[in-house]
Amino acid sequence: MAGTVSSTSVSRPPSYYIRQRLLRNKPAMAGLAIIVLAVLVALGGYAFMPDSTPNANNGLVQVQKKAPGFSTAILKLARPEAMVPDVNPIAFVLYGRPAAYSELPVESVSFRGDSLYVQPLRSNNALADQLRVFAMAEVLAEPAQYNSPEAMAAAIRQEHLEERTFWLGTDKAGRDVLSRLILGTRISLGIGFVAVLISLVIGITVGATGGYFGGWVDKVMIFLMTVVWSVPSIMLVIAISLALDSKGVWVAFVAVGLTMWVEVARVVRGQILSLKEKTYIEAAQVLGVSQFKIIFNHLLPNIIGPLIVIATANFASAILVEAGLSFLGLGVQPPAPSWGMMVNEGFQLIGARAGLYLVLLPSICISLLVLAFNLLGNGLRDAYDPKIPLANV
Template identity: 40%
Template structure:
């Protein structure tokens, strides 16, 4: 091989392709079930539409004075008896007409949102707490404890929901929002108990639960730190869908005269009053019915979106 000069050696060294080290890619952090669910929910149009509707309803219930300045309990029979809606005056007291007591239908529609949502949210929180606790105890301990709780649940579950609520409400002479909450929650916890029990039975067989027991973790720690977070997904789905049902149940009881009653403001009360005037003033019945249907539909859509996001089989 011929000898190479120093200049040629230097030139050959410069022309050689430098070795670029490969960039080490860090593995992506695995997302949890809740992280995957949130990523799916943000792309779900049902979740977005229902969330906007529910936020708007919560805003109305919290600050009704922002949407109307009319008094929903003040009537004027001389000037406003069963007057028809003036749809051109959006947001004014006469926008949706007046009822048989000369009260603004629009104002009562706005203020009636608060009673319906308070009842539904409070009942949902109570039945989720009671049903979740009883279901978790029943599913985790099993044996005699499971048998006793399951039989009690079956007894309450066998009572028709609305019929049982009517019977409970008959025991109260003064029917307020809280008596309706108690009547609905008295029989509404059974479904949550069954769902939580099944989820706990499945979760407690997992390896991480057996590992926690082997490491000496106590029963409260295992139930609260390991079982509860992994068993809550189906409970949240059922509770979200049931919330819309509780709104409809409150309206049904008020319509039948067994729930909220005048002077309380409720969509069910107004629907009941509108049914007496349906031949001459249909607007008294139509607008509360539309508001009730939209509210129930919003929570059902939210529950369906959450169910699709939390159920791996539906992805």
């Protein structure tokens, strides 16, 4: 019929086909789901952690090196109000909250008059601790509001005695492994994000400058890339740490980022060399458009696809580099938890049952997150390839 438009003649933008190819790539979508879950866990941080103290650093000597699923009763002893500062919800999610109680793992408790008799939990390879006696008023935060020993005993049973399960066990300092793994997600993703951001800024600047201007400028940029490329990443990170005279989270962020920009620069340079010969670039030059605008308004927008693909690959590499540095003691420093540092702690306990879990659990987290970014990167590479057919769209 005249005036009828065939469905096959509908024109769609390239982004539509890129999105459809990506959505149909099941491994890539599985990787994206893992990444989204990791991001949510990292953003929630302390809100999801059983141990919400800063750096999940609440260690209990009596529960050192326990296997996953270990449970024990915990007696919570109230601290003075001056030792427990008020923390707003945003600060809590970002930095945690100091513990309002000092905690004591116990095997049994009993009440006699106004006293509380406690048998502490036996620690590893140690005899049972001596029976301890507390005045019930010492345990309660506001003992004045209770008018009898029976009322204080009931309040202690209800509010100060807790059955706690360490779902993934504890480390050599008696800290909850699950909480430290959750917080380690934030550190790994944070270092990956900052490292990729730094590598993109430096790589795009160096690659675009060399590729567009050519000549001696390109030779200088190639020489700079070759020199950095020839230095092992770990050696470069050590040099940066020594130069900054520090070993901490932000030094690790910057150091990892400064070791990864060469790949970005090489890709950008190659793409710019190809695109700058196009007719629309010559037309922009004839019209007197500034070189800065040509690079950032006409060249770089046309290489977004390759940049996204290499950014995902660099994200995975940054996580591995950070884990390796932390394992060697050159990255994130204690007490901040890092997956690489947790592997190192487990390695030191190798041969013990707890050492197996401390090595295996963070290693699984590292592998899953790196695999997720690699799957997503492969999916993005295929999605941006116009040679791959997209049927029935």
